[in-house]
Amino acid sequence: MAAELPLLLLLILVAPVGLLAALAFLVRPRAARIPLRGRHVFITGGSSGIGLAMATAAAREGARVSILARNAARLEGARAAIKAATEQDVGVYAADVRDATAVSRSLEEAGPVDVLVCNHGVFVAKELEEQDMEDVKWMVDINLMGTFHLIKAALPAMKARTRETGVPASIAIMSSQAGQVGIYGYTAYSASKFALTGLGESLQHEVISDNIHVSLIFPPDTETPGLAEEQKSRPEVTNIIAGSSGGMKADDVAKKALNGIKSGRFIVPCNFEGAMLAIATSGLTPQSSPLIAFVEVMGAGLMRFAALCFQWNWFSTIENWYAKNKKNA
Numbered sequence: 117m118a119a120e121l122p123l124l125l126l127l128i129l130v131a132p133v134g135l136l137a138a139l140a141f142l143v144r145p146r147a148a149r150i151p152l153r154g155r156h157v158f159i160t161g162g163s164s165g166i167g168l169a170m171a172t173a174a175a176r177e178g179a180r181v182s183i184l185a186r187n188a189a190r191l192e193g194a195r196a197a198i199k200a201a202t203e204q205d206v207g208v209y210a211a212d213v214r215d216a217t218a219v220s221r222s223l224e225e226a227g228p229v230d231v232l233v234c235n236h237g238v239f240v241a242k243e244l245e246e247q248d249m250e251d252v253k254w255m256v257d258i259n260l261m262g263t264f265h266l267i268k269a270a271l272p273a274m275k276a277r278t279r280e281t282g283v284p285a286s287i288a289i290m291s292s293q294a295g296q297v298g299i300y301g302y303t304a305y306s307a308s309k310f311a312l313t314g315l316g317e318s319l320q321h322e323v324i325s326d327n328i329h330v331s332l333i334f335p336p337d338t339e340t341p342g343l344a345e346e347q348k349s350r351p352e353v354t355n356i357i358a359g360s361s362g363g364m365k366a367d368d369v370a371k372k373a374l375n376g377i378k379s380g381r382f383i384v385p386c387n388f389e390g391a392m393l394a395i396a397t398s399g400l401t402p403q404s405s406p407l408i409a410f411v412e413v414m415g416a417g418l419m420r421f422a423a424l425c426f427q428w429n430w431f432s433t434i435e436n437w438y439a440k441n442k443k444n445a
């Protein structure tokens with residue numbers, strides 16, 4: 117026994133180092149740094165909430181920022197607010213992401229993009245039975261189809277630009293923690309956000325040869341005008357379950373998002389629960405960090421167990437709520 121002890125200690129030490137070395141060789145795509153200073157950052161939904169916070173932070177870092185949204189007055193308000201906060205002038209484009217022609221026109225006017233942030237998004241939480249199909253279609257059209265329109269329109273010039281400059285570019289997509297796990301009240305919204313993961317994973321394969329890195333950002337409930345509006349009608353059960361992940365401020369989400377983009381991360385969690393969710397749902401997602409890959413490999417079983425505990429808790433919440441409110445009586 118005493119003779120085997122050093123051997124055992126050696127194994128315990130060597131095994132993780134060996135795994136880390138293997139992962140350093142394995143992980144793909146290769147890590148990249150994507151600078152913001154002096155580059156063109158185009159942010160949809162940049163007139164409010166998370167998009168406005170990202171536009172402000174990017175301008176502060178010395179990027180040339182363009183923002184796109186529908187409401188021209190809110191765009192002008194955002195332009196003034198960013199100017200006041202950073203002394204930078206941003207370009208504003210009034211367009212609806214559902215209108216492919218208007219999106220193309222805006223991108224043409226704005227010029228080639230280095231960092232495309234598809235952040236626009238709409239959400240109304242309701243049980244599917246209570247939700248009109250118009251609202252389902254509205255969320256899918258804006259959150260999913262709008263993102264397709266943007267990427268289709270921006271990609272050719274982005275590719276030409278990376279070829280010309282050799283500096284990596286980024287396509288960032290704003291998902292949600294409701295894009296990692298389905299939640300009561302979010303059938304349409306979650307579907308629109310889960311779809312973005314499929315879009316992003318496939319797209320990363322297609323654009324890696326052009327030195328373009330895709331980032332998917334997964335915020336929890338975040339204090340924004342959009343959330344304030346949503347909370348007026350969000351089902352109580354949705355409120356309780358969404359409360360499993362700590363709420364954030366838009367500025368903090370913006371900081372996490374921009375850091376993720378700059379380090380070329382594919383999955384960008386925003387808080388501690390988000391980090392757990394990222395491990396639990398890592399599946400076949402691209403990963404450029406050996407260290408995070410190590411945590412994913414080691415944490416997979418434990419996070420699956422944690423996930424089952426969360427589901428136990430959520431199903432209990434639903435059961436209790438229905439019992440109390442006699443919905444099924």
Ligand SMILES: NC(=O)C1=CN([C@@H]2O[C@H](COP(=O)(O)OP(=O)(O)OC[C@H]3O[C@@H](n4cnc5c(N)ncnc54)[C@H](OP(=O)(O)O)[C@@H]3O)[C@@H](O)[C@H]2O)C=CC1
Binds near residue numbers: 162163186188291342
């Ligand atoms: N706040 C939260 O709790 C969370 C939000 N998210 C996601 O983050 C993103 C931003 O959310 P948040 O900041 O709360 O949203 P807000 O409602 O505060 O802002 C939404 C922005 O998107 C724009 N927008 C909406 N529809 C369209 C459209 N059809 N065409 C062009 N622009 C549009 C809005 O401008 P206008 O109306 O003038 O077009 C506005 O600038 C969304 O994708 C959301 O799903 C993810 C997790 C949590």
Ligand SMILES: CCCCCCCCCCCCCCCC(=O)[C@@H](N)CO
Binds near residue numbers: 342359389392422
């Ligand atoms: C393995 C361990 C798992 C750990 C924790 C899981 C917590 C999940 C909470 C999900 C919250 C979803 C909020 C959606 C916010 C949103 O997008 C809306 N506000 C609309 O904008």
